[in-house]
Amino acid sequence: MSTGLRPGDPARLGGYEVLDRLGDGGMGSVFLARSPQGRLVAIKVVRAELSHDEEFRGRFRSEVNRARQVPPFCTAEVLDADPDHEPPYLVVEYVEGPSLAEVVRRQGPLGAAQLHSIAVGVATALTAIHGAGVIHRDLKPANVLVAPGGIKVIDFGIARAFEATSQHTRTNQMVGTVSFMAPERFDTTSGRPVGPAADIFAWGALVAQAATGRNPFGGDSVTATAMRILTQPPDLTGLGGPLRELVSRALEKDPAVRPTARELLDGLLTAAQPGAAGGPAQGVSGTPSVPGSPAAGGDDQGARSMPPGPATAGRAGSPRRRWLTALGATAAVIAVLVPAFLFGPQLLRDESKPDPAGSPANGSPATSGPTASASSSASGKPAASPSASVDPTRAMLAGQRRILLHLVEIDRDLSLPSHGELEVGNGTGKDALFVLEPVGVDYMIKSVNPEIAHRPCLGVKLDSEGYKSLVGADCRPTKATVFAISREGQDDKGRTSYAITNDEYGPVQWSPTKREIYVEFLGDAPLDTTFSLVDRGAV
Known part of the structure; x- marks a missing residue:
């Protein structure tokens, strides 16, 4: 959203011509700019007080490198960064379209088919982000863009550089939006790193808010909201069907029992099957079915039968998805496109080289990461050695x-x-x-x-x-x-x-x-x- 340039705003950042101010956030300001090649880009300029902090610059550089590994088809692609600029900045793909927060603010709660498409799109993006070894840390409706080319999740991973540089935050202050923070985000004494399960919690809160128009833990103050997240069950009134069950699981207090992003996708695809009870057309209680949705066709058995892959292996390799509106969302389209994405990142790279998880060229994902526990005993050791057909690196x-x-x-x-x-x-x-x-x-x-x-x-x-x-x-x-x-x-x-x-x-x-x-x-x-x-x- 254009807000116009202000006195003191830069005219150029590196080789980029600054055209407009798009907004402000906790980490800095965002500008619309034009690259030397004439491409429109979005530039996030971080807070000025970080300019002379070498720890921050090192972390910023590391997180940018990780973020570049995330497949761009469902996220705003990281194009460039200059941690040594005064102040440091990050350049990403410019995505034209409103945020999910704006859509819900204008339209109110989403219809069932559109809601299901949002749930799938964001879960797909999280699978890609987690697969590249990145944790979003600030997933919320304002960071989900509803663009003509598909759902785009923005601002992933970079929050780590800010959050870890503790001298630039007040005592007990965290990067993120309290309404979408997992309970473990409030525990600053355990020493345990925040894992991808925190993003799954945010996914559940985001989908619930898109479905009902309100946050499931909303209180009349930040403190009240935080206390509800820590102690109270979510208010999911108005959300029904299989989507309610998935959201409820995502909002569990214990991160260990939440589904992974891949498991969310599996659940969403299963719910989208023709004849599935309470499919996406019944995702919101009392919402009538949309004629023609879900449509027959689109076998997703391959995706649901594949073992989940290791989070560090990365994901990529899907065609860009067109925005699935309430009039055009079909289970067949979702079932066809999502499995193609799950085949792994190396389909976009040199296929003569094995991927990080050793996935074979046919794209079968590896078995590892948090969802690998299905084949493990309670002690954490595998229940059986892998068969000869399993790639040894996997x-x-x-x-x-x-x-x-x-x-x-x-x-x-x-x-x-x-x-x-x-x-x-x-x-x-x-x-x-x-x-x-x-x-x-x-x-x-x-x-x-x-x-x-x-x-x-x-x-x-x-x-x-x-x-x-x-x-x-x-x-x-x-x-x-x-x-x-x-x-x-x-x-x-x-x-x-x-x-x-x-x-x-x-x-x-x-x-x-x-x-x-x-x-x-x-x-x-x-x-x-x-x-x-x-x-x-x-x-």
Whole structure:
């Protein structure tokens, strides 16, 4: 929405000509601009007080790089960024269309078919965002654009850079909108990282508000709303059918029992099947069916029978979807387009290279991440070793195979001896065997050395001088023990190579001078330490 340029607004940002002010938010201002190639873009200029903060710049750069991995078909594509500009800015695709907040404000509660399309579109976007290793952290109707080319979710992931730079927020202040915050977002003492389940909670609140015109936890003050989120069930009066059940599950207080984004999609597709009780045309209580919706056809059995993929593997590869209006939303269209998207990100890349989860070229997604627990025992170990038909890299990322963590640049392997200090060696001993334990979109890395009964997981240790090393730690998901694993290329043996990064402290690196592993944010320096996963048999 145009608000007009103000005195003091920039005329140019880098090579971009600023044309108009689109709005303001908690992180900064958004401008409409024209690129050197003549393309209209949206530029988010972050708050001026962050300009001289190197910690913020490093985090901003890291989050932008992650956000660039999100497939653009259901999000506003990240085009450019300059963390070193005064002030830093981010350039994204300009999406022409009102936000969901504006649509609901103008039209009131959505009709059943349009509501179902919104629910599917946002769940699809979350699957893509989580698949790229990103968590949105501020999903709300204002960040969902209803554009002629399809639903677009904006402002994903970048909130992490702001939220983690705590000196720029007041005590107990968080980035986000309270009405859509999950209960765990209010717990600042646990030390547990916010996971993708927080976005699922926001999805539930967003869909409920679009269906009823009110927030399911709305109170007369921010404090009252927060207390209702923490202690009261959601008010879903007016929302019925299978959509009510999915929204109710998404709004569970315990993040562990909420569905994943992929499971939301499965549930929405099942509800959209012809003959399904209370399908999308009955999503809102008392709303009559829309003639012709859902339409027959469009087999979604393939999507519902596929195992869910690991969150770090990423998603991509779907045609752009046309906006499914109340007059044109059909279950057949949804069922055909969504499974194509779920085939995985590497369909848009070089198919001669395996993807981060080792997905084969036919696009079958990997089994890992938070939804992999269906094949695991209560102890977290797989109930059975993978069959011969399962790609071994997928199985390694699912926590079903023992692995060597091979340090590509020096042709050595990590090992964790019983004394708990990480070393590098030739990979021949029991000290060098590890297994990955999925935690949301990330992983804990656990030694399977039988001599280590205490502190078998890798963790970041910060000494009194600020040096960060890798040591053995208790296997609890904390900011020090959870790592992202992202594809970087291939090693000299043709195996996929990965960066291993701790969101709080930075990527795992090798110091040639000290000849030891450490952890540090890179800033502008290139990543020069990568790892390949070497299969060493079933767990």
